Structures are given as structure tokens and as C-alpha cells.
Amino acid sequence: MEVAQMQRRLVDYTKTLFMEFLGCSVLQLQQLQDESNPDFVVEVVSLFFDDSEKLLNDLSTALDQPNVDFKKVDAHVHQLKGSSSSIGAQRVKDACVTFRNFCEEQNIDATLRCLQQVKHEYYLVKNKLETLLRLEQQIMAAGGSIPMIEMGF
Amino acid sequence: MAADSEFHVLAVDDSIIDRKLIERLLKTSSFQVTTVDSGSKALEFLGLHEDDGIINTNTPSVSPNNHQWCLQEVEVNLVITDYCMPGMTGYDLLKKIKESSSLKNIPVVIMSSENVPSRISRCLEEGAEEFLLKPVRLSDLNKLRPHMLKTKIKDHQEPEKQDKEEKQQQPQSNNNNRKAMEEGISTEKIRPRLNGITAMV
Numbered sequence: 134m135e136v137a138q139m140q141r142r143l144v145d146y147t148k149t150l151f152m153e154f155l156g157c158s159v160l161q162l163q164q165l166q167d168e169s170n171p172d173f174v175v176e177v178v179s180l181f182f183d184d185s186e187k188l189l190n191d192l193s194t195a196l197d198q199p200n201v202d203f204k205k206v207d208a209h210v211h212q213l214k215g216s217s218s219s220i221g222a223q224r225v226k227d228a229c230v231t232f233r234n235f236c237e238e239q240n241i242d243a244t245l246r247c248l249q250q251v252k253h254e255y256y257l258v259k260n261k262l263e264t265l266l267r268l269e270q271q272i273m274a275a276g277g278s279i280p281m282i283e284m285g286f
Numbered sequence: 287m288a289a290d291s292e293f294h295v296l297a298v299d300d301s302i303i304d305r306k307l308i309e310r311l312l313k314t315s316s317f318q319v320t321t322v323d324s325g326s327k328a329l330e331f332l333g334l335h336e337d338d339g340i341i342n343t344n345t346p347s348v349s350p351n352n353h354q355w356c357l358q359e360v361e362v363n364l365v366i367t368d369y370c371m372p373g374m375t376g377y378d379l380l381k382k383i384k385e386s387s388s389l390k391n392i393p394v395v396i397m398s399s400e401n402v403p404s405r406i407s408r409c410l411e412e413g414a415e416e417f418l419l420k421p422v423r424l425s426d427l428n429k430l431r432p433h434m435l436k437t438k439i440k441d442h443q444e445p446e447k448q449d450k451e452e453k454q455q456q457p458q459s460n461n462n463n464r465k466a467m468e469e470g471i472s473t474e475k476i477r478p479r480l481n482g483i484t485a486m487v
Contacts, residue, residue, distance in 0.1 A: 161423065165310045173310060180303050211370070215399050216303045219421045 136277035143268045144280055150261055162220070163279060174269065178262050181220045185255055188213045192248055196241070206244065207236040213251070217258075224254045293434045294318040294360070298328045298367035298379065299397070308366065308397075308422060315427045325367070325374030329382060332362060332389055362392055363434040366418075369398035369405065377409060384413040393433040397422055 147163075166173040188209050195206045214229035232247035269279055295317045297308045305321045312319045322328050365383065369376040376396050383389045396409045399420040406417045415433045418426050 161421075164424070165307075165314055170310065177303065177306055177310075180306060184301075184303060212301065215301055215370075215420070218399055219301070219304050219307055221421070 134271075136272060136275045139268065139272045139275065140277060140280045143265075143272060146265065146268060150265060166279065171273075175266055177220065178266060181216055181222075182259060182262075184216055185213060185225075185259075189248075189252055189255065192251075196245055196248060201239075201241060201244075203236050203239050203244075207233055210236060210251075217255075222254075222258045225251060225258055228254045292316070292318050293363040293431070294320070295430070296328060296331060296362045296365045297321045298323075298325060298365065298371070298376070300324060300368065300371045304368065304420070311422060311424055311427055312366075314424060315430075317427075317430075320362075325371060325376070325379035325382075328365065328367065328379055331360075332365075332383070332392075334382065334386055334389060363437065364393045364395065364430055366395040366397060366430070368420075369396050369409070370400075377405075377412065380409060380412050380414055391437055393430075393437060395430065395433075 162174050162177060192206060192209050192213075195202060195209065210229050210232045214226055214233070217223075217225035217229065228247065228251040232244065232251060235243040235247055272279060295312050297305065297312060297319060299305045299308060299321070300323050302323075305323065309319050309321050320331065322331060365379075367376040367379055374382075376398075380394050380396065383392060383394055390413075393415045394413065395416045395418060396414045397418045397420050398405065401419055409417055416429055418429075
């Protein structure tokens with residue numbers, strides 16, 4: 134596949150991603166990437182994956198205790214909410230907001246369901262981001278550059 | 287030797303992702319950046335020790351795990367900090383900076399993912415220059431330079447001038463300043479009224 138075609142595919146994919154999953158943050162991230170920082174997007178996204186997966190594990194453990202410490206659970210969710218918001222993972226962030234409400238109520242069943250929901254949203258966005266990164270890598274491997282995407286806002 | 291046009295920003299955030307983002311944003315805006323992950327580390331970097339509040343002018347403070355630490359020659363032109371942090375919050379850090387005779391002139395900007403009006407007014411009242419909502423955008427950082435320039439200009443004028451006098455003059459120059467809006471009544475409006483009263487006597 135030639136570079137122009139790959140670039141086209143990337144632009145289209147990013148636009149879809151923007152509309153369905155992420156806020157304009159994904160475009161901001163790309164704008165921050167340049168020749169002197171070619172791996173910025175990969176680095177930030179990888180940090181997000183590592184951070185989130187650790188938080189999700191901590192959440193599972195915390196909710197698995199005989200006496201659940203809801204303050205601790207809330208602290209973890211707050212962190213996840215923050216990082217997903219920073220990276221633009223809107224649906225993960227929204228799921229975290231709901232999660233926090235149930236933490237306040239100290240509702241064990243509801244919070245377990247929230248955890249499942251957050252995990253679901255997280256894996257969805259992870260999948261999308263990994264595809265994005267793969268497309269970018271293909272372009273760069275073929276010697277092309279990542280196109281700037283104008284969204285007109 | 288840093289060039290005159292290069293401003294050095296100290297960014298404080300406990301989230302590694304947000305630290306990475308703010309660092310990139312600041313560098314893209316042509317600022318020099320140092321990031322730390324807590325308020326106490328920020329104070330250490332600025333040369334202030336929590337316990338005794340005494341500035342360590344002679345000994346460079348060297349942290350076991352970090353690179354460029356606290357030589358008093360490192361000038362910080364602005365501190366940008368997250369509000370919600372474990373231990374010392376951004377608000378606590380702001381207070382400590384404003385209470386310190388050596389650091390109080392450093393402009394402080396607070397960032398938060400939560401839009402809580404009472405939180406915002408509290409920070410602005412305590413002396414924060416701006417309150418930015420996360421996720422922070424590149425355009426938000428354009429608001430930072432004026433605050434840093436203001437400090438540099440002040441430093442070149444008589445540094446012995448009374449602080450109060452300077453503060454009262456600030457609302458005049460900052461038209462878009464959220465702080466001025468929050469404070470409501472500017473000192474400008476008060477003076478004519480007082481003049482009116484004394485004239486009647």
C-alpha cells in the first residue's frame with residue numbers, strides 16, 4: 134500500500150475515532166508530536182495503558198475485599214477518571230463518573246457493575262488506540278509523515 | 287546561562303500522564319520545564335524546606351533519585367500545579383509559596399479536572415493567577431507568558447517598593463483577569479467614593 138493511501142486511511146480512522154470515542158485530545162496529542170519528539174503519541178498512549186491496567190487491577194482487588202474500603206476505591210477511580218480525561222477517552226471518563234457516584238453510596242453491587250463497565254470501555258478504546266498507533270507506524274515505516282488533521286473547531 | 291526570553295516553569299502533578307502532557311505543552315510553547323510529582327518536591331526544588339521554612343542558600347539540595355535539584359541560581363518564573371494531589375494539595379502549595387518572603391512573587395497557576403466554583407475562588411483569593419480546567423490545551427498556556435513578563439518587569443524596577451501598592455495597581459492592567467472579576471469591586475471604584483465623603487466634611 135502506498136504512503137498516500139495509508140495517510141488517507143489514517144485521517145479517516147482518526148476522524149471516526151474523534152467522533153465516536155475520543156475528544157479533540159487525540160488531535161492535540163498528534164499536534165504535539167514533531168521531528169524532535171517523534172514518539173510522543175506512542176509514549177503517552179503507552180503510559181495510559183500501563184497506568185490504567187494497574188488501576189483496574191487495584192480496583193478489582195479493592196472490591197474483592199471482605200470489607201471494601203470505598204475511599205480507596207474512589208481514589209483509584211478518581212485517578213483513572215483524570216488520566217482518561219487527559220487522553221480524551223471520554224467514555225471511560227463518563228463510566229468513572231458513574232462509578233464514583235456509587236462509591237459515595239457505598240453500593241457494592243453497583244460498583245462491581247461499574248467496574249465491569251469501565252473495563253469494557255477501556256478495552257474498547259485501547260483497541261482503537263492500538264489501531265491508530267499501528268497505522269501511524271506503517272506510514273512512518275514507509276517513509277511517510279503523519280498528516281495533520283484539520284477538524285475545523 | 288538561560289536566555290532572557292526563556293522562562294522556566296515548574297510543573298507539579300502526581301499523575302505521570304498529566305506530567306508528560308504538561309511538559310510537552312510547555313516545551314511546545316517554548317518554556318523551559320521541570321516537572322515534579324508532589325508539592326513537597328516542588329518546595330524542595332524552590333529552596334524551601336517544609337519544617338523550618340528557611341531557605342537553604344548555601345547547600346544545594348540533592349535528591350537521591352533526581353537530576354537537577356535546587357541550586358539557588360535556578361530561577362523559576364512560574365509554578366503550575368494540579369489541585370488534587372495526595373499529601374500536599376495544589377492549594378496547600380500555593381499557600382506556602384505566597385507565605386514565603388522569597389517565593390511569594392512567583393506566579394502560581396492551578397489546574398483541576400473539576401469545575402468547582404468555590405475551589406476556583408479560594409485559589410484566586412489565595413493569590414493564584416489563573417485557574418485552568420483540565421485537560422489543559424496549548425491555547426491555555428498563552429495566558430501564562432503575561433504573568434511571567436509582569437514579574438520580570440517588576441524585578442527590574444525598584445524591588446523595595448511596597449508590595450501592597452503594586453497589588454492594587456494590578457487590576458488596571460489585567461482586563462481579562464478572572465481574579466479581578468472574582469474580586470468584584472476594584473480599588474479604583476473605592477477611591478472616588480472616599481474622596482467624595484471627605485469633601486463633604
